[in-house]
Amino acid sequence: MAGTGLFAEILDGEVYKYYADGEWKTSSSGKSVAIINPATRKTQYKVQACTQEEVNAVMELAKSAQKSWAKTPLWKRAELLHKAAAILKDNKAPMAESLVKEIAKPAKDSVTEVVRSGDLISYCAEEGVRILGEGKFLLSDSFPGNDRTKYCLTSKIPLGVVLAIPPFNYPVNLAVSKIAPALIAGNSLVLKPPTQGAVSCLHMVHCFHLAGFPKGLISCITGKGSEIGDFLTMHPAVNCISFTGGDTGISISKKAGMIPLQMELGGKDACIVLEDADLDLVASNIIKGGFSYSGQRCTAVKVVLVMESVADEVVEKVKAKVAKLTVGPPEENSDITAVVSESSANFIEGLVMDAKEKGATFCQEYKREGNLIWPLLLDNVRPDMRIAWEEPFGPVVPVLRINSIEEGINHCNASNFGLQGCVFTKDINKAILISDAMETGTVQINSAPARGPDHFPFQGLKDSGIGSQGVTNSINLMTKVKTTVINLPTPSYSMG
Numbered sequence: 001m002a003g004t005g006l007f008a009e010i011l012d013g014e015v016y017k018y019y020a021d022g023e024w025k026t027s028s029s030g031k032s033v034a035i036i037n038p039a040t041r042k043t044q045y046k047v048q049a050c051t052q053e054e055v056n057a058v059m060e061l062a063k064s065a066q067k068s069w070a071k072t073p074l075w076k077r078a079e080l081l082h083k084a085a086a087i088l089k090d091n092k093a094p095m096a097e098s099l100v101k102e103i104a105k106p107a108k109d110s111v112t113e114v115v116r117s118g119d120l121i122s123y124c125a126e127e128g129v130r131i132l133g134e135g136k137f138l139l140s141d142s143f144p145g146n147d148r149t150k151y152c153l154t155s156k157i158p159l160g161v162v163l164a165i166p167p168f169n170y171p172v173n174l175a176v177s178k179i180a181p182a183l184i185a186g187n188s189l190v191l192k193p194p195t196q197g198a199v200s201c202l203h204m205v206h207c208f209h210l211a212g213f214p215k216g217l218i219s220c221i222t223g224k225g226s227e228i229g230d231f232l233t234m235h236p237a238v239n240c241i242s243f244t245g246g247d248t249g250i251s252i253s254k255k256a257g258m259i260p261l262q263m264e265l266g267g268k269d270a271c272i273v274l275e276d277a278d279l280d281l282v283a284s285n286i287i288k289g290g291f292s293y294s295g296q297r298c299t300a301v302k303v304v305l306v307m308e309s310v311a312d313e314v315v316e317k318v319k320a321k322v323a324k325l326t327v328g329p330p331e332e333n334s335d336i337t338a339v340v341s342e343s344s345a346n347f348i349e350g351l352v353m354d355a356k357e358k359g360a361t362f363c364q365e366y367k368r369e370g371n372l373i374w375p376l377l378l379d380n381v382r383p384d385m386r387i388a389w390e391e392p393f394g395p396v397v398p399v400l401r402i403n404s405i406e407e408g409i410n411h412c413n414a415s416n417f418g419l420q421g422c423v424f425t426k427d428i429n430k431a432i433l434i435s436d437a438m439e440t441g442t443v444q445i446n447s448a449p450a451r452g453p454d455h456f457p458f459q460g461l462k463d464s465g466i467g468s469q470g471v472t473n474s475i476n477l478m479t480k481v482k483t484t485v486i487n488l489p490t491p492s493y494s495m496g
């Protein structure tokens with residue numbers, strides 16, 4: 001059970017503590033932030049409302065801990081990460097339980113998130129050992145006008161303090177996707193979890209604590225974004241920000257200093273369906289892509305662009321599968337669970353009502369109870385409807401019927417977002433041409449969009465973000481190249 005056994009020390013009465021200087025602490029603010037269970041709409045947990053002074057303190061600790069961590073052998077950093085991964089996987093139950101309670105993720109998917117996170121940490125440790133253990137050696141005489149008098153040695157060095165801000169939908173997995181690369185590369189790490197997802201994150205941080213990382217190297221600050229959000233992201237001690245979330249990321253990137261940023265800010269992933277596609281495969285991928293975790297994934301299928309000639313058949317097949325989706329509590333592994341908050345449910349409803357007023361065809365009756373919204377397929381959506389462009393982040397999938405491939409590509413490219421997209425066809429040549437024409441960071445051929453496996457590069461174009469994720473790209477983003485040049489008094493050619 002969350003906050004008990006191995007995890008008892010992270011809880012103070014009914015409020016979870018924050019983590020700094022290798023210890024679990026209670027904030028001097030004397031205040032807490034309530035975490036509302038999306039399904040029951042009652043307070044489930046409470047976390048510390050940390051102060052700006054506490055942020056300053058963890059930043060100072062992070063700066064000094066990083067200096068000795070950078071001198072820790074790479075194999076040892078990797079060893080500690082492997083240890084943390086094992087502890088995390090051995091103790092998945094309390095983390096999975098808190099994911100169920102604070103973000104209404106179905107129970108099985110919650111376990112998967114924790115296991116996937118342990119695997120990600122281990123993979124990152126191994127990849128770090130490989131890519132950080134190598135540098136380059138350059139010779140000067142390959143550039144015109146130079147003799148061989150200069151030997152250039154390059155290696156990768158840490159940036160300093162990395163600030164990690166994961167989103168509510170993958171609080172554990174998208175936290176470790178930032179923490180593990182930062183640590184293997186020799187950085188220290190300050191984590192600001194989302195409010196909903198904070199308790200899962202605190203349990204995950206305790207696994208790193210139990211693994212024995214040095215004091216001050218990892219901190220986890222909880223609290224209200226309105227009080228410590230800007231203070232954290234504009235803090236002079238921060239040398240890199242890795243953020244996943246909504247358009248808050250755009251304002252963070254405008255305010256942040258001259259530091260590397262890794263931002264993943266959502267998408268409006270298009271699913272283009274051609275006449276020759278395997279329509280059963282299309283239907284199952286629209287279901288998986290559009291409705292898993294109730295559509296609350298940045299990589300969810302958020303608009304289907306289907307050729308008119310096969311649209312009726314696709315809609316019928318998807319409708320039949322929607323009818324089989326279960327709706328209810330996350331504890332019972334329902335396919336569709338409550339969306340994260342009331343404001344989120346209201347936003348989704350606003351998009352649905354706009355589509356209704358403008359004449360979309362409702363394939364199911366619209367139904368909502370509290371934060372629980374029944375899965376909805378909207379056919380005959382037109383470009384003048386908000387749902388054609390905005391991301392619902394809920395279990396609603398719009399279908400736009402198209403008459404040419406160009407119409408589909410143009411709709412996809414007219415979006416402000418450019419995260420992923422997918423195309424269904426049996427003609428690989430057409431698929432490649434469409435993939436090249438789509439202005440998105442990734443295009444999946446014959447499958448729904450997805451970030452994983454977690455070592456694949458993952459990036460968005462336009463408002464979907466900056467920088468690239470995936471294990472290798474994250475390690476590279478969290479390092480800088482350092483060169484040392486050896487200058488010889490006379491040219492020297494080996495075997496010369």
Ligand code: G3H
Nearest residue numbers: 169297298299450451452
């Ligand atoms: O919500 C954003 C996540 O990066 C999506 O990850 O494709 O594994 O669901 P996923």
